[in-house]
Amino acid sequence: MMSARMSTLARLRTDIDRLQGDADGTLSRTALGHAGADAVLQGGLVHGAVHEVFAQGCQSAAATGFVVGLARRVAVRRPLLWVRQDFSALENGALSMHGWRELGLDPRRVVMVYAHDVETALQVTADALACDALGAVVMEIWGETRQFDLVASRKLTLAAREAGVTGLVLRLAAAPSPSTAETRWIVHAARSPPVAPWQAWGAPVFDARLARNRHGPTGHWIMEWNCDECLFRDALFGDAAAHPQPVAAAPADRSHQAGEIAQWRRTG
Amino acid sequence: MGRGRPAERSEDGRVRGRDISRGCNPSPQPSPNGRGGVPCSLNHSQSDAADRPCIVVAKQNNALQIFALNDAAARLGLDVGLPLANARAIVPDVQVFDADEPADSGTLNDIADWCDRFTPLVALDPPHGLFLDISGCAHLFGGEAAMLETICRALTRQGFAVSAAIAGTPVCARALTRHVSGRIVREGEEAAAVQALPVFTLGVDEAIIGGLRRAGLKTIGDVAARERHEITARFGARFTALLEQALGQSDAPISPRKLPPDYMVEKRFAEPVATDAVIAAALSGLAQTLIAAMERHGKGARQLDASFFRTDGTVRTISVETGQPVTRVAVIERLFRERFDALADPLDPGFGFDLMRLSASRTDGVVEAQRDLDAHVHDNDELAALIDRIAARIGGRRIVVHLPQDSHIPERALLAVPAQHHLTAAAVAEWPARIEGEPPLRPLRLFARPEPIEVLFAEVPDKPPTRFKWRRACHTVVRAEGPERVAMEWWHGLREVSARDYFRVEDEAGLRFWLYRDGLYGESAEQQAGQPDWFLHGLFA
Incomplete structure (x- = not known):
């Protein structure tokens, strides 16, 4: 009796596993470079799945930078298709290939699609995810949408799994909603670590929260994108490098010093 | 049965052959609701209207005159060119329609589209004619006579009055249609065929027709009998050329609406x-x-x-x-x-x-390349195929690749070009290298149109703002780097546009902006008290 119930349970489990379509151990992953995040992700970002990045409207550039970093890690030297909704470019500015170059990526491998609306973007993305010549497909959409529901999300996931192409969905000015994504990130910009006045500042630093992870725990890190080595790493906050939470405000924030810029590096 | 055939052309490159000229006269049934449609099917409810006199009027010489009319109206003594007032006096219950020439030419175009089924070479002969080059096509429709019959019957059934002819030259065929429908002239018999036709069938100006009449030359044969140089001296070389074409002594190719496909x-x-x-x-x-x-x-x-x-x-x-x-x-x-x-x-x-x-x-x-073991070649093909599919769906201009441009003005330093045609060019483009160890110096997101910001305080002459307001939110600058001066390209005549001083700034929340001051302090008197404007041009990651 007991064993019959157990076997039923085991059968159901395998059924669920089959439906979810992950044969354990066969998933290929890309390490992000950030030790903490890689540990939580069991080695890195899963290929052939959909990953979502959410951000508030004003944090669009930071979220874009984060997605660009993920795409670079996943696609390496393969072509990348970036599908963007027209409204997003109006609202946040268009993706600039010079900025792309400055982040250490190769603009020659990017093909950009201008989609009028979310529906077109979804169709194009689903089509592109089925093309295994691509390294990654990024879909950038703005605001809350009805069209990007569970069904649409599932379509993308299936297409991505079929061809093994990784899909990255950048949702700007949207709140996280249920989806079939493998991971879901919520990204803010983080302050540059304090440095001496003559030192360069302004490498992309992200406050990245892993809000959902289908195969493991979640987490929250401050990461820096290293433009020269093209990987994520821990942001070096001086001696506070180990702090996983945002550090206390730099002295520059204090109100009595508000009239003065704390750090001004002269050029030109 | 599909027939694959490259477009047929003779060795000398000219399209030779037989031309059908078709005059379709849509006027006898002026059915306004039939005009837009193609070869418009006649409204059956109006078939009884065929017995009622109908005219189409257009404004000519500052008066409404008859432009076209149906048989019933013609029987009552109306004629093209008669003023509307006179027509109403003669036939009080005449039905009047306004002429609509754009719609007429639209209908003619639609009929030409339909005629594409007989030959790829269809030319318009406005206002009411079409030329079809049927060289090499006639046998597909059972010979010239059968083809002529097919075309005329189909168009008549759709409510058009048709007059068609087949001849060796377009002008000869056109002259024949103006006289009688259904003539087929064999090669070399053009002169004999048009001999007896009145001169107006050539389709030349009223002035020339009048001149010929005054000279007592009533038929084309009469004109052809005169010496050519006399005719040229009196009516011009173009008329002589037209005459020779009508007589089949020379030929001019038609200019088809579409290039024949490969x-x-x-x-x-x-x-x-x-x-x-x-x-x-x-x-x-x-x-x-x-x-x-x-x-x-x-x-x-x-x-x-x-x-x-x-x-x-x-x-x-x-x-x-x-x-x-x-x-x-x-x-x-x-x-x-x-x-x-x-x-x-x-x-x-x-x-x-x-x-x-x-x-x-x-x-x-197509270069037949052998697929080697290098998967890269194959990948490129697949990517090109994907680009083609997306372009077919949303249009070729909406899928782009980027080419760097030789300009230091940020908005001109980049060109987005259709990926379908420039994929290979983009793959080998030379992009400026980044400086090792430096943070990004150019923003990841660039606004197509720099957004004006309200700078609450900035120290003169070249300090960045300490605070600014963008999209109704106030940002306090914590770090800044600059100025980086970008002067406008005077060699493009942009000397008047002031130089920009760019600053990279970070606010207290860690958002990084690319700001610029448009011009220098006190540079121009027009700016309010020498205060230059500030703009936000991009966002750093």
């Missing part, structure tokens, strides 16, 4: 087809024949046009473009499927299509 296949259906499955299957069959025809010459299609001829005369043409020459049937099928899915007004078979045609209007040579 390859063309078509399928006729005894029973019209209307279901999607059959249409798709037929298109796939056509694609196979077309590919086979192109393969023999080592070509691939860069642009494909599918034309659907409906039984009621409407013709719909749908084109797709590709970046790489297409040599596979599956690719053609998929491209058209994408295109059909994305059509704003879907393909409407109505009562069915009785002819489908697939043509390759642009082709390229």
Whole structure:
């Protein structure tokens, strides 16, 4: 009796596993470079799945930078298709290939699609995810949408799994909603670590929260994108490098010093 | 049965052959609701109106005059050119319609579309005529007489009055249609055929007709009997050339509306087809024949046009473009499927299509490359195919690659070009290298139009703002780097535009902006008290 119930349970489990379509151990992953995040992700970002990045409207550039970093890690030297909704470019500015170059990526491998609306973007993305010549497909959409529901999300996931192409969905000015994504990130910009006045500042630093992870725990890190080595790493906050939470405000924030810029590096 | 054939041309490059000229006179039945439609089917409710006098009037010489009329009106003594007032006096219950010349020429164009089913070379002869170059086509329709009969019957059935003729030169054929319908003139007999026709059939100016009449030359034969130099001296070389063409002594090619495609296949259906499955299957069959025809010459299609001829005369043409020459049937099928899915007004078979045609209007040579073990080559092909599919769906200009431009003005330093045509150019473009160890100096997101910001305080002469307001939110600058001066390109005549001082700034929340001051302090008197404007141009990651 007991064993019959157990076997039923085991059968159901395998059924669920089959439906979810992950044969354990066969998933290929890309390490992000950030030790903490890689540990939580069991080695890195899963290929052939959909990953979502959410951000508030004003944090669009930071979220874009984060997605660009993920795409670079996943696609390496393969072509990348970036599908963007027209409204997003109006609202946040268009993706600039010079900025792309400055982040250490190769603009020659990017093909950009201008989609009028979310529906077109979804169709194009689903089509592109089925093309295994691509390294990654990024879909950038703005605001809350009805069209990007569970069904649409599932379509993308299936297409991505079929061809093994990784899909990255950048949702700007949207709140996280249920989806079939493998991971879901919520990204803010983080302050540059304090440095001496003559030192360069302004490498992309992200406050990245892993809000959902289908195969493991979640987490929250401050990461820096290293433009020269093209990987994520821990942001070096001086001696506070180990702090996983945002550090206390730099002295520059204090109100009595508000009239003065704390750090001004002269050029030109 | 598809027939693959490259466009037929003789060695000397001229399109030779027999021309049908068709005068269609849409006027006898001025049915306003029939005009837009093609070869417009006549409203049966109006067939009794054929017995009532109807006229179409247009404003000529500042007065409304009869422009066209039907037989009933002609029997009552009305004529083209008669003022409307006179016409009303003669026939008080005459029905009057306004002339609509754009609609007329639209209808003529639609009829020409329909005539594409007989030959790819159709030329307009405004206002009411068409030339069809039928060299090499007539036998497909059972010979010249049968073809003429088919065309006339089909158009008559659709409510047009038709007058058609076949002759060796277009001018000769046109002159014949003005006299009597249905003449077929054999090669070399043109002069004899037009001998007895009145001179107005040549279709020249009223002034020349009047001049000829005054000189007592009533028929073309009379004119031809005179010495050529006399005629040229009196009426000009163009008239002589026209005369020679009418007599078949010289020929001028027609100028077809569309260039004949490089390859063309078509399928006729005894029973019209209307279901999607059959249409798709037929298109796939056509694609196979077309590919086979192109393969023999080592070509691939860069642009494909599918034309659907409906039984009621409407013709719909749908084109797709590709970046790489297409040599596979599956690719053609998929491209058209994408295109059909994305059509704003879907393909409407109505009562069915009785002819489908697939043509390759642009082709390229295909280099047969052996697939090596390097997967990279294959990847590029697949990417190109994906780009073609997306372009078929949303348009070629919406899928782009980027080329760097030799300019230091941020908004001009980049060019987005259609990926279909520039994929290889973009893959080898030279981008400026980044400086090792430096943080990004150019923003990841750039606004097409820099957004004005309100700077609450900035120290003169070249300090960054300490606070600024963008989109109603206030940002306090914590770090800044600059100025980086970008002067405008004086060699492009932009000397008047002031230089910009760019600053990279970070606010207290860690957001990084690219700001610039448009000009220097106190640079121009027009700016309020020498205060330059500030703009936000981009956002750093």
